[in-house]
Amino acid sequence: ASAMARLDVTETFCQITFPGHLHTQESLRYATDFQFRDTDTLIVTYPKSGTTWMQQALTLLFNRGDATVSQTVPNWARAPWLEQYYCPEVLKASQGPRIITTHLPYHLLAPSLQGSRAKVIYVTRNPKDVAVSYYHFHKMANFLPQPGSFEVFLNKFLDGTLNYGSWFDHVKGWTSQAKDNRNFFYITYEDMWQDLKGSLERISTFLQCPLEAEELNSTQRHCSFSSMKENAMVNYTQISEEIMDHSKGQFMRKGKIGDWKTMFTEEQSRHFDQVFESEMESSQLRFVWAY
Numbered sequence: 001a002s003a004m005a006r007l008d009v010t011e012t013f014c015q016i017t018f019p020g021h022l023h024t025q026e027s028l029r030y031a032t033d034f035q036f037r038d039t040d041t042l043i044v045t046y047p048k049s050g051t052t053w054m055q056q057a058l059t060l061l062f063n064r065g066d067a068t069v070s071q072t073v074p075n076w077a078r079a080p081w082l083e084q085y086y087c088p089e090v091l092k093a094s095q096g097p098r099i100i101t102t103h104l105p106y107h108l109l110a111p112s113l114q115g116s117r118a119k120v121i122y123v124t125r126n127p128k129d130v131a132v133s134y135y136h137f138h139k140m141a142n143f144l145p146q147p148g149s150f151e152v153f154l155n156k157f158l159d160g161t162l163n164y165g166s167w168f169d170h171v172k173g174w175t176s177q178a179k180d181n182r183n184f185f186y187i188t189y190e191d192m193w194q195d196l197k198g199s200l201e202r203i204s205t206f207l208q209c210p211l212e213a214e215e216l217n218s219t220q221r222h223c224s225f226s227s228m229k230e231n232a233m234v235n236y237t238q239i240s241e242e243i244m245d246h247s248k249g250q251f252m253r254k255g256k257i258g259d260w261k262t263m264f265t266e267e268q269s270r271h272f273d274q275v276f277e278s279e280m281e282s283s284q285l286r287f288v289w290a291y
């Protein structure tokens with residue numbers, strides 16, 4: 001295995017506890033002024049779209065299926081959130097390829113990404129499932145307000161007033177510059193769910209990090225929902241109760257597609273479809289969700 005391809009993880013990474021708090025003005029400025037390196041890979045998602053899953057996938061791909069890092073270093077430390085205050089600390093010492101995560105909208109990062117050859121991986125998920133997952137996450141994440149009823153929460157989702165704003169703007173913004181951009185890779189949670197191995201292969205091709213069959217098999221194994229649910233380095237059980245209260249729900253909750261059907265009423269689904277149609281009218285992307 002090439003040493004170059006390996007993820008650069010320093011000791012200090014593991015010492016930092018996950019910040020439950022939302023970003024500050026200062027950390028936001030750090031993000032917008034960030035100097036990307038051509039060897040960086042940026043994972044971009046709207047919350048609850050498969051962020052942790054992609055963090056795990058990239059960790060294993062860069063480590064050629066060797067699970068050591070993915071089992072000993074928490075995800076937030078091996079793929080820090082650019083907008084979180086601890087990011088400079090984590091990235092300070094690293095020299096090699098870095099995985100960085102963000103939920104920020106495109107317009108905030110566009111200036112620093114332009115002119116850089118950093119790779120961007122954008123993951124989307126059926127927004128109905130995102131809304132349901134985000135709703136449950138609000139119940140257990142103590143740094144977020146209590147969600148209230150699902151009806152109330154869903155309206156906030158559709159109005160774009162939740163943390164990180166409008167899902168529609170997020171997706172439209174990031175995918176608007178995908179065309180002819182060889183450093184941009186678009187994938188859905190559903191792609192990964194339906195064909196994890198094929199998705200991992202496509203990602204590894206994009207990253208120019210080809211794996212041997214056994215390395216790919218190992219990557220796939222450690223990215224399965226059942227494996228990640230048990231892995232304390234990705235299931236957030238190491239986090240203090242003040243930040244995430246696992247007695248109120250699990251971070252690795254269901255890991256399914258189409259779970260929205262257990263929450264949405266017919267009326268809510270119809271209304272959602274109408275908002276989706278009008279919001280996404282201007283988007284080149286065609287979403288197909290058969291579930």
Ligand code: A3P
Nearest residue numbers: 048049050051052053133224225252253254255
């Ligand atoms: P659910 O709440 O629907 O179960 P994020 O990491 O962006 O916050 O997204 C969290 C969602 O991704 C949760 O969805 C979680 O269960 C799901 N997830 C995490 N790892 C997964 C995996 N290996 N396979 C399927 N879903 C996964």
